Amino acid sequence: MTVRVRFAPFLFPALLLLASFSSPLAAQNPTAPAVFGYADFTAQSKVEEKFLAVPDASLAGQHLKFLTAEPHLAATPEDRKTAEYVAQKFRTAGLETEIVPYRVLLNQPQEVRVEAYDDHGKLLMSGPAREHVSNDPYQDDPRVVMSFNGSSGSGDVTAEVVYANYGRLEDFDQLVAQHIDIRGKIVLARYGANFRGVKVYIAEQRGALGVLLYSDPQDDGYDKGQAYPQGPWRPETAVQRGSVQYLFKFPGDPETPGVASTLDLPDSARIPAEKSPSQPRIIAIPISSHDAMPILRALKGVSVPQGWQGALPFRYHIGQLAGQGSVRVHLLSRQDYQRRIIWDVIGKAKGAEYPDQWVIAGNHRDAWVYGAVDPSSGTAAMLESVHGIGVLLHQGWRPKRTLLFCSWDAEEEGLIGSTEWVEGHAKALEQAVAYFNMDVAVSGPDFSAAATPSLKQFLRELTRSVPSPLGESVYRQWGANHPAGEDRHASNVPPAAEEIHVGDLGSGSDFTPFFQHVGVPSTDIGSGGPYGVYHSVFDNYAWYTQNADPHFLYLQQMARVFGLEALRMADADVLPLDYAAYSRAISSYIEAAKRKAADQGVNLDFSSAQTAAARFIAAADRVYSLQAAPSGDLLRLNLALRQVESALLSDDGLPNRTWYRHTIYAPGEFTGYAVQVLPGVNEALDAQDRTRAAQQLAVLAQALDRATRTLDFAQ
């Protein structure tokens, strides 16, 4: 489901391209531990070398071809077929493998219709039009699901249309400022800027009857560049499907928050869908720019504010609510809601020394249609990571910690397969040391990553060991696109000169249950490029080989990075979790929240949180020096290092959305994908609720004190 920030096509300095890839080992300083977490990296470097030699570009391409041969929406026979393919590859590699089913509520569309009329009752459009371009070999398969939104309501409504730009909170507030009341109306909003479920959530809260979501050419279509099949951008008939579940309330099966939807879970343990806080009550339908154009063109009334104009070739207007210039739209949505069976695939290599400490690597497998980029590039890469681990296993190597590779189902509908599995393994996951995610693994050559702060340095370090198809290391290519300095605002200390930006984890993919519900340190990686066909029929093998990665070299690169994350974490002497950086990031968040409160004129005492953060920094620095020169009781040190993330959870969860238990990170209630730091405190400030803000500051200080005590236990 992930949407990644896209960067401009990158320009490598010619010198970088000429320089040859040098072994990471050559750069090691012999007097310091060469790799954080290892007392002596010599043996491990041999294991890693063997591993890195295995992932194969053409085999990855074969996986991709198989996985994208048919549309494989969650819970369909074709989805089951991909599960069996993945399970077979896991078994061949020597992983103990099982296909784990869950029974979860999913909608599939029976009928979706949109018709628009002008103020004389003249038909302006009738759709949705079929997604179509000239010469795409995949578009005509009868199994391509019609355009729809996961978790949309069913219904039949007719009302005037109001254009609401991106459907952000500030956009809806702008309508209020223009005296436009959306109660009883249909909102037309463009994709982009926030998670689509947030657009529907605000529209529903403000009384709209339905939402039409469309793709404006300005955001991912011809305004960006050549549209498919001439180029990578969205053609005018292409539709972005997607879930509008309120996943910022909780992800997973809408009927079982906090509980795994196993096949034997009785109905009495499920909450009725119509009462589920994660389900919209109104209709949402996604349409193409082709279908949105006649509606937008006919809208009259107030001209749009600056920033609301898209790239269609006329001036946009917000819409008249009655009489001349009003546009009425008829929406019909018949959704077949049923409890359906989905299939996760879990492959395990048992740890030789610490079998209870799990290192988990996962990627979802289900797609809205073919999903070449999202998510099959991730699955193809993961299968080559597993291939590499398999070669090591067949040579008699065993990981120190237990390795788990996971192929999640029904991610697109709301992170369902991963969430149900996490909810069913919450106890065991208290000992899991890390979760590594991939989703949209390859849409181009631009590596990027997001992570728990404790794992940012780990990612920077290990990408030095992986060659890039462009020469040198992934780290160097990454650095060429993400110059240092972007992290500086989040730290009280100047970062090392070579520090590359690693983002924070918000939501939109399967790391969410691991990180924000049960507190497992997590990362999310991908390699991006111009990608305009997200969630459309055109995210297929033909688009991929034409635009993203014709020789599958980036699948190979991602297989190496992903597998190396798992391998290096599984074998580390001391867990390479960096709390010196993490504690400083938290301290900077507290300072920022304090400034925000001051700007609002709110009188709040931040001193206990600030003091707690300072103590956390001091403890983290002490432990960091133990990690840098590991000796003595490593079991105790490792136990403590792992428990710090758990210490940052609050038992009560966030106010109004208790499934989210992390006190430092949550998806923003009004952004959805983007992260909200110190969510309890900042959301209380946003709601101008001083009492709640004070209470949440106390919760934060307690969490930081728990984290400090946990680190002190290590010494």
Ligand SMILES: [Zn+2]
């Ligand atoms: Zn995805």
